[in-house]
Amino acid sequence: VQTIWRWRPCVSVAGASNTGKSILFQTLRTTFGNLALNAEDVTEASLRQDIGGRACAIFLDEFEDSSHRKKILELFRATSRGGRVTRWGQKAFTIRHIPWVAAIEIGLKRAPDMNRFIQFELTRPPAEEFGKLTENLPRAPELVQMGQDVLAVALTVARAAQGRYEALHAHKVRGIDPRVVENYAVPAALLAAAYGLNEAEAIELLEDLLGPVTELDQTEGDEMDLLTTILTSSVDMDRGDKSTVGHLLSQVYVSSAQEDSAKEHLGRYGIAKFKGSLFLVPKVVTEKLLRGTDWQRQNIGTILERIDGAEKKRKRISRTLIRGILIPWSQLEELLGEDDDKQVEDF
Numbered sequence: 001v002q003t004i005w006r007w008r009p010c011v012s013v014a015g016a017s018n019t020g021k022s023i024l025f026q027t028l029r030t031t032f033g034n035l036a037l038n039a040e041d042v043t044e045a046s047l048r049q050d051i052g053g054r055a056c057a058i059f060l061d062e063f064e065d066s067s068h069r070k071k072i073l074e075l076f077r078a079t080s081r082g083g084r085v086t087r088w089g090q091k092a093f094t095i096r097h098i099p100w101v102a103a104i105e106i107g108l109k110r111a112p113d114m115n116r117f118i119q120f121e122l123t124r125p126p127a128e129e130f131g132k133l134t135e136n137l138p139r140a141p142e143l144v145q146m147g148q149d150v151l152a153v154a155l156t157v158a159r160a161a162q163g164r165y166e167a168l169h170a171h172k173v174r175g176i177d178p179r180v181v182e183n184y185a186v187p188a189a190l191l192a193a194a195y196g197l198n199e200a201e202a203i204e205l206l207e208d209l210l211g212p213v214t215e216l217d218q219t220e221g222d223e224m225d226l227l228t229t230i231l232t233s234s235v236d237m238d239r240g241d242k243s244t245v246g247h248l249l250s251q252v253y254v255s256s257a258q259e260d261s262a263k264e265h266l267g268r269y270g271i272a273k274f275k276g277s278l279f280l281v282p283k284v285v286t287e288k289l290l291r292g293t294d295w296q297r298q299n300i301g302t303i304l305e306r307i308d309g310a311e312k313k314r315k316r317i318s319r320t321l322i323r324g325i326l327i328p329w330s331q332l333e334e335l336l337g338e339d340d341d342k343q344v345e346d347f
Contacts, residue, residue, distance in 0.1 A: 001158040001190075003055050003082075003096040007169065009183035010076050013102040015122030021102040023134060024122075025061050028100065030140050031147040032057045044071035048093050056097065063103035073113055080116050098186075115179035118187075157193035165189035167199050168206050176210055184209050223306045224335075226295055227327075230280070231335055233289040235265055245289070246336055249273055267318040278332060279315045280304060281324040307331050 002008060013021050029036040037056040039047055051058070063069060075095065078084075082096040108114045125133070138146065168185035172178070188209055192202035231246035243265070251262040266272060270284025282301035290296050301324075304310055309328035314321055 001154045001161070002057075002098045004158055004162060005096075005165065005186055006081070007182050007186070008080055008082070008096065008098050009186055010079065010117045011098065011100045011120070012106045012108065012117045013100065013120045013122060014104065014106050015120075016104060016124065018130075019122035019124050020133060021122060022061060023137075025059055025100070025102055027137060027143060028057075029059055030143040031150070033144055033147050035147075035151075041066055042072075043068045044075050047072060047075065048095075051093075051095065051097065058097055058099035060099065060101045063101040063107070064105050065103075069107045073107065077113065077116065115177055116183070118183050153194050154190065157190065161189045161193035164192045164197075164199070164202050168192075168202060171203055171206060173207060173210055176213055180213060181206070181210065184213075223303050226300060226303050227307070227332070228335060229293060229295060230271075230285060230289060231332070235269060235289075237265060245269070245271060249278070249332075250336065264318075270317070270324070272315060272317045274315065274326075276329050278327045278329060279313070279317070279324050280327065281317065281322055301325055 013024060015021055029038055035055075035057050037050060037054070037058050039050060039058065039060050040062060042050070042060070047058075060066070060072070066072065076099055079095040079097050079099065082094065084094050106117075106119075108117060108119075124130075137143075165185055168189055169182045170178075171181060171185070173181050184206060188202065188206040191197075192205055195205075197205060231244065231249075233245050234242050235245060235248060237243050245266065248262040248266050249271075251259065263272070269288045270281030272279040282299070282304065286296065286300055290300070301312075304325045304327065305312070307327055308331065310331075311326055312323065313326040314323050315326065316322075
């Protein structure tokens with residue numbers, strides 16, 4: 001019934017070796033039976049071909065070893081709202097699936113990807129408990145029957161679950177990103193319909209499911225990820241030396257010699273430090289610092305403007321008046337590890 005939703009989460013299962021990722025996937029695949037699509041080291045194109053018009057459950061194990069992760073994640077980005085994927089010279093492909101991926105590290109870097117996933121992090125059991133999970137798992141015939149039972153329940157309550165979803169997906173939970181709530185609203189709606197819960201009880205169930213999700217589990221957003229990338233980017237110095245943007249910013253106002261050198265090098269990369277703020281020239285920063293990164297083809301000015309207090313301004317860098325984005329220094333203090341009471345002066 002994954003095709004009926006207006007929004008679908010993806011599911012990631014991460015963890016170190018010997019945490020049970022493969023055992024979990026083996027169990028799930030057996031439960032899903034012929035509805036499971038097992039794929040290992042596939043390309044995005046071959047995955048689309050394997051899916052075809054099937055409403056299957058996609059399982060990608062050992063995803064960290066795939067050289068096609070980026071393109072596959074782009075495909076999964078389309079599944080959330082049931083997007084149509086078109087490739088030149090090929091028929092349009094519609095994907096409305098809930099994929100499962102397992103890896104030591106999934107490869108989710110940006111907010112649009114991370115917030116599409118219900119994320120599980122498996123941990124190793126204590127030494128005395130190691131191996132007990134496999135001993136107590138139901139055998140294959142029992143798992144197959146369980147899968148048939150769950151399928152029957154899902155088909156029976158699908159229509160009611162859609163109604164429950166409409167009440168749940170827009171529910172606000174303090175400290176939790178709305179997209180994450182939307183992810184959990186899908187399983188919560190099915191469970192609520194299966195148990196015959198009313199709307200208030202369904203909301204309580206949703207909040208219980210979200211209980212383990214903390215603010216630290218969620219991405220801070222593209223704008224802060226971008227800012228971190230800029231601050232940690234390498235800058236060419238004199239005589240072949242290198243530094244980072246963040247380090248050079250910390251050198252401004254330290255001493256006269258260091259200050260002049262830092263200002264000069266930062267200015268070449270479209271960056272300046274002013275009293276209480278950081279000034280960035282998006283076009284220069286993109287061309288000189290973000291080449292070869294995921295940000296290279298994006299309008300970083302629009303993204304940086306989303307930072308609280310950021311605004312478009314004209315400032316003078318290296319005697320040139322130029323347009324850019326002015327960002328309050330308070331947004332950088334945690335990233336740079338500077339003291340709140342550190343005083344800075346204008347150029």
